[in-house]
Amino acid sequence: MINPQWLRSFATLAAEGTFTRSAEVLDLTQAAVSQHIKHLENQLGPLLVRHPRRVELTPAGLALLDYHQAMVQADALLAHRLADDPAASGELTLISPGSIGLYLYPKLLDWQQQHPGCHIHYRFAPDTEVLAAVLDNRFELGLVTQKPDSPQVAARLFAEEPLELVLPKGVTVSDWQGLKALGFIDHPDGKAMATRLLARAFPGSPGPAALPCHGFINQISLILEPVARGLGFTVLPRFARQAFPRQEHIQVMPLSAQVTDKLWLIHRAQWPLSKRAQQVLAALGLPLAAHQDAP
Template sequence: MLNPNWLNTFVALVDSGHFTKTAEKLFMTQPGVSQHINKLEKACGHSLIIRTKKSFVITEQGRLVYHYAKKLMFAEHTLFEHLAFDDPYSGDCTLACSGSVSLLLYPKLLEIQCQHPNLVVKLKAAPNHQILFDIKEGVIDQGIVTDIPNKIFYDAKELGKEELYLVVPANIDTDVDISKLTMELGLIHHPDAEHYLSLYFSQNTEQNLEQVDISSIPIVGAINQISQILEPISTGIGFTVLPKSAVESFHNVNRLKVIKLNKPVIETLYLVKQKQRVLPARFKTINNVVERIWR
């Protein structure tokens, strides 16, 4: 059997992409990390990484070992999950959602974690397709998505609805054709931009926006940090589409303008888990917090 400490070091190395960062994360020396990798390679009988001057490239054998190690780690996580199954205030809870939803959700989850220190909340920001994939593969326990997933693989519960805002700089004249305005301003792209933009335009029949080809809209900036998406717009650059809560939480909201529509564009949020998976009792504690937000 392969040494689990070596496997853990290898997974940490692949995830971080750097020997020094791995050593810091595992409270080891860099030579200690190298020693673990060398021993693992010897035990496997194959090179797992190709070393360069400042970095490395993982081999195909290394990928196989990495996925094997991840499955072992997940199996161990599941074991501990079962051992603490009935404790509603102890254990890990992994959850994924969009970056904009995380702005609203994470402070509430931190409040419950402060009340119950043994309850460890791990929140990941990701697009819909990645969330569903990670749930199916067992990487995360639950997710919040905006599309009803395939009922063969997932159980889904409607959480609530939220309005989407098309946001432009405060000094822009919005009494014009919106499709032309978006082309002139250009898009501030972010991980959920295409999803929100397609939803916004497809639901909006005003000015024939549903006929706009969103791929033709020029991109004038891009950022993957949710808290900074509105920064360029507040300085007069571009436009974007975000949920209402993300816009209202922005620190310079007075420097933004929201396009007003006769019929608001609404997205529905769903809480999703693996089909027929019975989650530990601690998820009832977490889900009570999640569900209260959209009541």
């Protein structure tokens, strides 16, 4: 029988690509991870090709990874079949993109305070990582912006989230030249979001590449900070804008055209949601598609 800790270290290394990152994820030393891989290779033969910046799995390594995934699925299914699945205790796991996460996480903490026997495990991640985490049974629930076509995943509409053009409070902008004079605050998805929204709101405009960039920030909770200080405008999903604490310093520019994204709630299709998950979703008052700003 293969040592479960060694197998977990191997699967993490396969996912992360480096010993350094794997040790951080596992909260182990690099030496410990290396030792686990050495034990496995002594037992099973070469599993990795070690490149300077990454590792590559050998055919034996790919077979071992398939074995690990099968074991994870078997363990999760057994837990579902044998557990009492109490609604008021245990861990709820949810993974989502950052914007909706800024909105949901405080609400989930409110729910946890009412149910102290439950623990919230939340991770912010892009769509590809969300889908992989749900398929690998590392998270029970996920939210994605593109509906998966995998038969292993059940998906339902969770929310609709418009993109918003956010200005400093008190600034008046009526045309493209006004935006150009104000300047753009960029972020990792900034140009892509701005391209989609500005193309509809300002037909014929040259797009965000023609705007002066007055700053860049990769932390979603801080993107609106330079906007609030009057340094420029940006384009963000509504939930990210609503989570910004200093609403009195920003404003949403009214636009005649909108771009709205759908958010899909996903989970494994092979078994039902836990009672905890069902209770949380009920408490959130689904669907969120009708969510609007409070008056």
